[in-house]
Amino acid sequence: MLTCRIHAKEDLRIEPAEDPQIGPGQVLIRLGAGGICGSDLHMYEGRTAAEPGIVFGHENMGIVQEVGPGVVSIHQGDRVVMPFNVACGFCKNCLAGNTAFCLTVNPGFAGGAYGYVAMGPYRGGQAEYLRVPFADFNCLKLPPGQEHEDDFVLLADIFPTGYHGCELAEVSVGESVAVYGAGPVGLMAAYSALLRGAKKVFVVDRVPERLAKAGEIGAVPIDFSAADPVEQIKEQTGGEGTDKGVDAVGYQAKTGSGEGEEPAMVLNSLVETVRATGMIGVPGLYVPSDPGGVNEAAKHGMLLVEVGRFFEKGQRMGMGQANVKRYNMKLRDMIIEGRATPSFVVSHDLPLGQAPDAYNKFDKRIDGYTKVILKPAA
Numbered sequence: 001m002l003t004c005r006i007h008a009k010e011d012l013r014i015e016p017a018e019d020p021q022i023g024p025g026q027v028l029i030r031l032g033a034g035g036i037c038g039s040d041l042h043m044y045e046g047r048t049a050a051e052p053g054i055v056f057g058h059e060n061m062g063i064v065q066e067v068g069p070g071v072v073s074i075h076q077g078d079r080v081v082m083p084f085n086v087a088c089g090f091c092k093n094c095l096a097g098n099t100a101f102c103l104t105v106n107p108g109f110a111g112g113a114y115g116y117v118a119m120g121p122y123r124g125g126q127a128e129y130l131r132v133p134f135a136d137f138n139c140l141k142l143p144p145g146q147e148h149e150d151d152f153v154l155l156a157d158i159f160p161t162g163y164h165g166c167e168l169a170e171v172s173v174g175e176s177v178a179v180y181g182a183g184p185v186g187l188m189a190a191y192s193a194l195l196r197g198a199k200k201v202f203v204v205d206r207v208p209e210r211l212a213k214a215g216e217i218g219a220v221p222i223d224f225s226a227a228d229p230v231e232q233i234k235e236q237t238g239g240e241g242t243d244k245g246v247d248a249v250g251y252q253a254k255t256g257s258g259e260g261e262e263p264a265m266v267l268n269s270l271v272e273t274v275r276a277t278g279m280i281g282v283p284g285l286y287v288p289s290d291p292g293g294v295n296e297a298a299k300h301g302m303l304l305v306e307v308g309r310f311f312e313k314g315q316r317m318g319m320g321q322a323n324v325k326r327y328n329m330k331l332r333d334m335i336i337e338g339r340a341t342p343s344f345v346v347s348h349d350l351p352l353g354q355a356p357d358a359y360n361k362f363d364k365r366i367d368g369y370t371k372v373i374l375k376p377a378a
């Protein structure tokens with residue numbers, strides 16, 4: 001089969017590889033659609049040391065081609081989407097719904113994922129076929145046919161991840177929310193906040209096409225390259241700040257000029273933006289080690305976060321990978337019932353062969369590349 005492999009920093013190539021073989025409890029998927037994620041960019045840019053030859057792709061959807069022994073609920077021909085987290089379904093964390101921290105699938109590290117450095121031996125789906133372990137748990141069945149292709153594929157990661165940001169911040173009806181980052185995850189967090197009944201949602205970024213998408217769904221775009229976003233939001237909330245906040249940027253936060261990086265910038269902005277006793281959800285990624293870090297402390301995952309202000313304001317914060325399995329069925333049903341259409345975020349549907357060029361443009365955040373869906377069968 002064909003795969004998209006990384007050879008070195010910013011060097012992706014379309015190359016043949018052996019088809020995956022399946023065993024007990026596993027299924028083989030013929031991939032129909034898969035997203036390129038902001039998380040893939042950390043490896044693409046060489047910020048997290050992906051081993052050469054790794055196939056990316058943790059946002060996977062397709063048709064079941066072959067079913068291994070012992071799989072009971074998934075059948076050949078089913079259309080399915082897989083959470084980016086690989087999980088067992090029976091360990092202590094999975095049973096509590098914390099499937100991003102499965103204790104079985106990646107020994108020595110809580111949590112597994114497809115095509116991701118340090119997340120276990122699970123080849124990614126930027127390819128023609130994918131092996132799915134613990135298939136009864138990891139496949140979410142979709143209605144047959146082609147309908148909602150670009151909505152359902154977002155159930156693998158960014159829709160549940162944006163929703164998770166709101167869950168961590170306990171966003172509820174009638175609240176105001178500040179979302180930092182209008183990338184795919186930030187836009188999904190804003191969309192989820194609105195689905196959960198927020199009265200007003202601000203979305204902070206500096207990329208015009210992304211801010212425009214935030215405006216399209218009824219959020220208030222805030223351009224942080226124009227003026228301090230904290231001040232802009234405070235002005236529009238009677239000086240109080242918002243009830244809740246979501247960080248959908250992570251440690252690669254850019255300064256207002258867009259030139260330098262300031263890894264604690266978004267966390268500190270949120271502490272100032274959110275009112276006293278408000279809550280902050282952080283799906284944006286922070287890492288324990290970052291060779292590209294701006295200083296020695298940042299290289300070891302240590303950031304200058306304003307803990308004193310955080311204490312003073314009595315806020316709470318939740319972080320981490322999203323437990324996709326916890327939300328994907330409910331969010332799928334919102335799509336089926338016509339109550340959610342997350343595909344507004346998709347800017348490009350492209351064949352797998354165009355993946356190297358798409359990575360380059362998505363990484364530079366140019367030409368309106370907001371969210372790319374690769375179609376291996378196209």
Ligand SMILES: NC(=O)c1ccc[n+]([C@@H]2O[C@H](COP(=O)([O-])OP(=O)(O)OC[C@H]3O[C@@H](n4cnc5c(N)ncnc54)[C@H](O)[C@@H]3O)[C@@H](O)[C@H]2O)c1
Pocket residue numbers: 037038039040157158161180181182183184185186204205206207210224248249250251252253254255256265266282283284285286320321322365
């Ligand atoms: N927790 C999870 O399970 C999970 C899942 C998927 C992605 N992520 C992480 O979420 C983050 C966002 O992912 P994405 O796909 O949307 O990535 P992205 O890189 O496309 O989006 C990030 C956006 O943040 C903006 N930005 C940069 N600095 C900023 C600042 N100071 N203030 C406001 N906005 C700023 C950028 O312009 C960009 O539009 C990444 O860190 C990614 O690794 C986490």
Ligand SMILES: [Zn+2]
Pocket residue numbers: 037038039040058059084157158
């Ligand atoms: Zn992702």
Ligand SMILES: [Zn+2]
Pocket residue numbers: 087088089090091092093094095101102103104105
């Ligand atoms: Zn588990």
